Amino acid sequence: MKSAKHRFHRNFKEAATIFGYNGMYPGPTIEAMKGQAVRVKWINNLPLKHFLPVDKTLEDAMDSPEVRTVVHLHGHNVAPDSDGHPEAWFTRNYEYVGKKYCRQVYEYPNQQQATTLWYHDHAMGVTRLNLYAGLAGFYLLHDFNEQSLDLPRGKYDIPLMIQDKSFRSDGSLFYPDNLTPRNQFVHPSVVRAFIGNTMVVNGKVWPYLHVEPRKYRFRMLNASNTNGFTFKLSNGQPFWQLGTDGGLISVTKAIQKFPLDPAERVDVIIDFSGLEGETIILQTEELDLQGNPDIHKREVMQFRVGNKGGDSIPLPQNLRPFDKLEEAKAVKTRRFVMSQEVDGFGRIKLTLNNLEFSDPVTEFPEYDTIEIWELANPVFDPTRPLGIPPNISHPIHLHLVQFQILGRQQFNVNPNKFNANQWITNGGGIEFVSNPVDPDPSEMGWKDTVRVEPGQVTRIIVHFKNYTGEYVWHCHILEHEDYEMMRPLIVIKKYND
Template identity: 35%
Template sequence: MPRRTLLGLSAGAGIALAAGLTGPRILHHGGRGTGELLRSRTPLPEPFQQPLTTPRVLQPIRTTGDTDYYRIVQRESAAEIIPGVRTPIWGYEGTFPGPTIESRKDRTTVVHHRNELPVPTVVHLHGGHTPADSDGYPTDLLTPAAGWDADHAGHGDHAGGMHDDRARIAHGERDYRYPPQQRAATLWYHDHRMDFTGPAVYRGLVGFHLIRDDEEDALDLPSGERELPLMIADRAFDEHGAFAYPSLDPTLRTTPGVQDAYVEGVFGDVILVNGAPWPVHEVAAARYRLRVLNASNARRYDLTLDPPPPGGAGFVQIGSDQGLLDAPRRHDHLPIAPAERYDLIVDFSRYPVGTRVTVRNRLGAGPTALVMQFVVTRREYDPSRIPRKLSDLPRLTREQATTVREFSFHSGPVHGHAGWLIGGKPFSPDHMAATPRLGDVEIWRFAADVHHPVHLHLVGFQVLTRHGRPPGPYDAGHKDTVDLRPAEAVEVITRFHGYRGRYVFHCHNAEHEDMAMMANFEVI
C-alpha cells in the first residue's frame, strides 16, 4: 500500500477512536459492520414460524408504444410484522416493503409519486442509470401534498432542507422517468432525503425494482414461483411494537442525526426478510433463483446454508448489483454489505425431501445469526438450467483511464458534532468533489478507516484492486456498491456515460450518509 494511503488510514482510525468509537469492534475485519445494537422492548416471535411473503408486482396504470406508467402513493399505514402487533410504517402504497416494479430494457418506465407523508421525501432508484433530474438528488424534495412549512421545519446548515440553489422542489406529486438503456438487474428504490435517509428507510420506504431483458429470458433460469426477491433488513421494536430508532428528532422535521451512542450505525436485533421476522418458506426439490438485497441501515451479513448441500458450494452466483456475471461463481458463504445485491441459484434437489435448510448469518449472534428457513417438501419437474456462459462483460482496463482520483472515508467533526467525512469534508451541495467528462473512463480509489459500503449514483463499475491485490471472489461483475473493510483501500474503474448533470456518491451505512458522508460529482 502507498505510504501516504497507509498514513491516511491510520490517521482516520485515530480520529474514529478520538470521536469515542470503539476501536476493537469497528476495526475488526470479519465484523458485522460499524454500528451499535439497539435492543427490542417487545416480546419477539420464535424464528421460522411466519411464512415468507413476496411483495406484489405493481401493474402499470397505462401503457403506450414504448412507455409504462405507474403510480405510487407514499403514506402512513400499519403492518402486522410481530404477530398480533400493529407496527406503524411509512410505505410506498402503504406497505413494507413497497410493491415491486418490473421494467424491460427496451421500454421507458415513468413512476408518478404522490407524497401523503408528513415530511418531504426523495425517491432514488438505486443502481439506476438515470438522468440527473430523476436520480433522487438529496435536496430535490417532494414536499407533502398537505403542505410543508420550510421555515417552521428549521432549515439550517445541517438540516434536511439545507440551502441549495439548484434543488428541484416539487409539491405533492412528481414523475420519475427511467429510460430503457439498462441491462437486466436487481435494483431497488428507497427514500434519499437529505440527512434523513436512515430513519425514513427504517420506517419502510423501500422496494424492489427489477429490470428484465431478452438476454436473461433466453437463459432458462428459474422463474415464476421459483424466483424469490429477498430483502433482508434488521429492525428493533419499542414496547408498543413500533420500529425503534434513535433519532434526535422523531418527527423527522427539524434536527437530523441519531443519539451519540448510535453515531457508528444502527443495528436491530430482529432479522426481517420481505418484512417478516425469520420467515419460513416451503420449496420443491428444484432450483430456485434468489435475488438477495441487504436493505439494512448498517448491518453486514455473511450468509451460509445449514446444512450445506453434499459437496458444498450451495450458492451459485449468477449476478451482482448491475446484472448477470460472465459465468457462474460457486460459494459456500456470501458476505453482503448494506445496499449490495446477489443474484443466486440454490438447487434444493441436492437435499432429501423433508430437509429444513436454514439461512444463517455468520456475523450474527443469537437471533441475529438466523435469517430464514426453507423446507424441502416435494419433488417436481424442473425445466431450469444454469448455463456455463451467462453474458458478455467487456472489462475496462487501466490504460483506458484518463484520470485517477482518491477519496478517503473516515470519521470527523461535522458542524461541531461527531460525523463522517469524504476527503476530509462534510457534504455540501455547493462542493464538487469530481467533474468527470461525459464518456471518459476514470479510476477512483477509496480508502476507509472502518466499514464503509461505498455507492456511486448513475454508473456501475468494476473492482480493479482490493488492498493492492486482485479483486476478491465476491467482487465479480458490474457493481454499484463496494464493501470497504477497516483500513482497506479499493480501486474501481468506470465510464461516465449516458447523462450529464450533478450526482452523488456516499457511504451506504445510512447513519454515516445522514451525518455528511456524501459528496458530489458532476458529469460535464
C-alpha cells in the first residue's frame, strides 16, 4: 500500500494523489482456484499523514496514527486472524499496531464456491477515507464447476468497480471535511453521507469500452462510500444474471434492472450480438437530493460495439445446484433496529440496537447452527422518495458467512406503534402494514450484504460455519461503519447438554 498519482480523466489538469495497492487503483486483481490457499503479505508503505480529512473524535482515531490500514477480503470464509478485523490495523513498518493485530501474512483458504470477492481497507475510524483514496481491488475465485460452463472468459470476463466521486478543478479527489451545516465543535468531522457528483468505473470518469458483437461477462461491484444505485441498459435489453455476492445462482435469468448498494455484487452477461456499430450505455435511475433525476450520474459508462468478432456460445442455463436454508432448522431468531441518536457535538450518530462498537458483545452464534436475523429500519418519511435522506437503506454486511434473504415487510414507523426495545426482546411492539414480499429477483442467491430498506423489516437466514472466533458485522455505508454502526460478532463452539 503506497501513495501514488492517478489520472481519473485525460482532460484533468493533473493526476490525483491516491492510496493504492502496489500504487494501483483499483488494486491488482487476484485470481485464485478453490482448494488452493493463497497467502498475502499486506505491507503499509503509506505516508504518515493522510491527504483526506481525519476526524479525531472517532473510535481508534483520537489517539492513534492518522494513516492506519488493515485489509478485509470481503465475502471470504476465512479464519479470524486473516479476516481484517478493524482493530488489527498497522502503520508503516508495523511501528504501531491495533489491539487485535496478530500477523503480517494473511492466509485465504479458498474453500468456497467460485465467486466475485473484493479486498479493501477496514481500519477502524478511517475506512471511509482509505477506501475512497483507492484501497480496493478484486479477488476472483474460480472452481471446476464454473470452468466447465460455457461462460465468457479471458478478456471477455471483466470486473467493474463502480463508485461515485467528486473532484476539485485540478483533478484531485474531493472529500468534505465537515458537516453541513458546519459543526463548530469538530473539524474535520465525519459526515453522515458522502454523495459524489461523478461516476467512476475502474478508476476512470465516465469511461467507454470497445466491445465485440458477442457475449461479455461483467462482475459489477458497487464500491461507493454511501450511494446505492439501480442499474439498467439504455437500449432496454436485459442483463442475464449469473450470480450474486456469494457465487453462481441456480439458473440464468433475465433482469431488466437491479439495485446495488455499497459492497453488493452482481454477476451478469450482456449480449452485444447484432448490435454492430451501436453505443449502449450503462445507466442508473439516480435521484438528486431533491428527488429529481440526477442527469450527471444517470450515465455510468459506454459500450461501443464494433463490427468484428462474435461468438456462437449459447447462453448457459443451469449453473449450480442451490441448497435453500430451511427456516424450521433455525435455532434462534435475533432482532435488530437501525437506530440513531444525537451525539455530544449535535451530530446524528447511527447505531445498531443503540449500541456502540465498544459495548459488550451481544451476538454469540454457535458453530454449525442456523439463525434468522430480522432487521428493522424505522427511519422513514413517507413524504420523501426512497433513496433520498432520511429514506435510505442500510447495506448490512456480515463477516465470515454467506446468507439468504427471506423477504421484507413494511411496518408502521410511528413511535406510538413501534417499540424498539420490545421488538428486540421478543418480537412484539410492531404493527405490520403489508404482507411479506420476496427478495428482488437479483437477490435470489447467496449474499454477504443485504439492503435493509427504510420502513421495512428485512429477514435473512444464516448458517454460521467454517470457523469460530471474533468477527464483526456492520453497515457498509462507510461513513456509518466508521462512526459506531458496527458490532462485534463471536462464533462460539457448540456445546451439547
